[in-house]
Amino acid sequence: MLAYAVKRIGLGLLILVLVMVAMYAAVFLVPGDPATVALGPRATPELKRLLIERMGLDLPVWWQIVEFFRNALTGNLGYDVWSNRPVSTLVMEALPNTLILGLTALAVALLIGVPLGCLSVMRRGTLADAVIGVLSVGVIAVPSFVVAIYSLLLFAVTLRWLPAIGAGETGDIVSQAKALVMPAAAIALGWIGYIARMVRASMMEVMGEPHIRTARSFGLPEWKIVSKYALRIAIIPTISLVAVGLGSILSSAVFVEAVFARPGIGKLITDAVNTRNYPVVMGTVLIMTAIYVSITIAADLLIARLDPRVRDVFRG
């Protein structure tokens, strides 16, 4: 177990380093200098030089990479080119909004998706099962940012039930919760369908096993068999799914935050990309990749703990 954990974490760190090296290499290899692109063709040479220096682009590329990691290890991710504020501060201000959004969406999706999947199994072959099946695929297909825009039109613009933009007043939990409803629902919708389908699929396999037959022969009610004996085993694949899922939930958050002008990571990086604010893009990508990779590792370790077979197939 320990060897597996060390291997997995080592690989994760290697990935982080590779990503950042690749990004620096890309910036270096692409023709045209970023300063001209950022400032426009009419910028004076002095201004350009100042910006290049500020972004550290005048140093050799390998030195930039070494500097970046040396600074990153001490918590310094560089400075916003335009406002000169530390990137780490910007990320730390935006991150809670995105994490709250992602975790709420995931919690909602699990709370609705898992029971729906169980219901599907209990009523397998009936109309209810078919309806849940079709609806699940349907909600998976619809892009979350379109759901966000349509709910904005319906609940904020037309009905005026919920606030259209922002993350709510600081310190006011009710207003923050109100601002969270639509973005979280928009992201959760597709995941409800996905989780329901996955729980159904893995549970259908479990339902054929001897211990379920034994439970049934004891005359236990179906709901008890499903929730107590089948779900416990069937939930394992869903855990890994949810962990990988949290990463793509954070990705959906980029679009959904744009729709609701929610000041999170998505908005931070989109604005930075639009203004070619390299340090902010690099810093945000590093942090988000680190979070994503750690969640995946944590999930893999959890699964390896629950299911010893996984450890052995790691080499494949």
Next chain:
Amino acid sequence: MSSVADASLSVPGRQRLPLLRALLADPFTGVALVLVAGFLITAIFAPWLAPYSPVKIDVLHKLQPPSVEHWFGTDHLGRDLLSRVIYGARTALTIAMVSVAIAGAIGLMLGLIAGYGPRWLDAILVLSFDSLNSLPMIMFALAIITVLGAGTGTLIIVIAATSFPSYARLIRAQTLALKNSDYILAERLLDASPARIIFIHLLPNVVGPLIILLSMDIPVVIMVEAGLSFLGLGVRPPTPSWGSILYDGYTSIRSAPFMVIFGGLPLVLATLGFTFLGEGLRDYLDPRLQLRRPG
């Protein structure tokens, strides 16, 4: 005599219907097939179907609600929304098909090389597939866009670069499974070159699942294109895209709500159509493959 031979050769299990009939047998897949066909026709014949030019500005008639002249109304620059939606289908489908084809080709090549090549090369390739796969896709995409600048070309590169690793992974697994099968060993004993083995004997046997996976990824790509164009990081204006129509509509959502409705509807119908069709194809060809993740 022949019937006995046929019976012994046929695969046990349920009888297989021809593909098209099997797809039409399920009502949802049938509707999806019609939707997808409709979008393909719209995309191909856009110049004939669109009543106006999708980029012709007419500021005097901006933000007009739907009418007989403009079925979907006009946008903030007075451009005919129906024409933009029709041309948007062309943008969406072109980018989806081209980038998925490129990603599929790269994935196929690298997957075959990883699966059949020497172990050290396999280790390096698998590490790079896993590194790319373990990135939050959108962060990676935004990083590439920062470097290359927004545009159709960048969009295709971004989509291809973020999706080929999972295709390569699939092909590698398939190749590894076939590598030591009798017919490949026989070829090697006959002194066939690695290129011959890879292209003539392995490739046709590994592409099947890849094609299903590619078809299931088309709606995802359509969504990514629209999403990035919505953020202003996809296709450049004035190229019509469902995502940029949604953005234009979003900025005037209070005064002209019809714009987001008509901009979002084709996107929803297209992703639904392609998803249900992909599901139908998968059920028909290889039910073991998993469902795609929501976006």
